[in-house]
Amino acid sequence: MARNTKIFIFLLILFLLFLTGNHFFRESRGLNKEQNQALAQAQPTLKKRTIKIGEHTLNAEVAQSVTELAVGLSYRQQLGSDGMLFVLPKRDKAGFWMKDMNFDIDIIWIKDGKISQISSGVAADSYEKNRTVFYPDEPIDWVLELESGRAAILNLQPGDFVILE
Numbered sequence: 001m002a003r004n005t006k007i008f009i010f011l012l013i014l015f016l017l018f019l020t021g022n023h024f025f026r027e028s029r030g031l032n033k034e035q036n037q038a039l040a041q042a043q044p045t046l047k048k049r050t051i052k053i054g055e056h057t058l059n060a061e062v063a064q065s066v067t068e069l070a071v072g073l074s075y076r077q078q079l080g081s082d083g084m085l086f087v088l089p090k091r092d093k094a095g096f097w098m099k100d101m102n103f104d105i106d107i108i109w110i111k112d113g114k115i116s117q118i119s120s121g122v123a124a125d126s127y128e129k130n131r132t133v134f135y136p137d138e139p140i141d142w143v144l145e146l147e148s149g150r151a152a153i154l155n156l157q158p159g160d161f162v163i164l165e
C-alpha cells in the first residue's frame with residue numbers, strides 16, 4: 001500500500017473518531033441542541049404565582065411538571081421574575097444541580113410552609129467544574145431559587161413562613 005494511502009486512511013480514521021467522540025459528548029450532556037433550544041424557549045410560559053415570606057412579596061415562576069423541574073433555570077441568561085419555585089411531586093431530599101446555568105443563585109429549601117435551610121451563593125459553574133449536587137438536610141416540599149445574595153438582602157431565615165397565593 002502506498003504511503004499516501006496509509007496517511008489518508010489514518011486521517012480518515014482520526015476524523016471518524018473525532019465525530020463519534022463529539023456525538024457522545026453532546027449526548028452525555030443530556031439533550032441535543034434542538035431540545036435545549038426548545039426547552040429554553042418554552043420556559044417563559046411557566047405560570048407565575050405570588051409568594052409571601054414574612055413581610056416580603058415575591059412573584060415567582062412555578063416549575064411543577066417533570067420537564068419544568070428538570071430544566072429549571074438552565075439555559076437562561078437571567079431570572080425572568082423574582083425567582084423560581086419548584087413544587088416537588090412528593091416530599092423528598094431532592095438534589096439540585098447547576099447544569100447549564102449562567103448565573104449564581106440562592107437555594108431556599110422549604111418544608112411544611114417554612115424555610116428549612118438556605119444555600120447561599122451557589123455558583124453557576126459548580127456542576128460543570130466538579131459535578132456538585134446540592135441536597136437539603138431533610139426531605140422538603142418546595143425549593144425557591146433566587147438571585148444570588150437576595151436571601152440575605154431580604155433577611156430570610158430558617159423558620160420563616162412561606163405562603164403560596
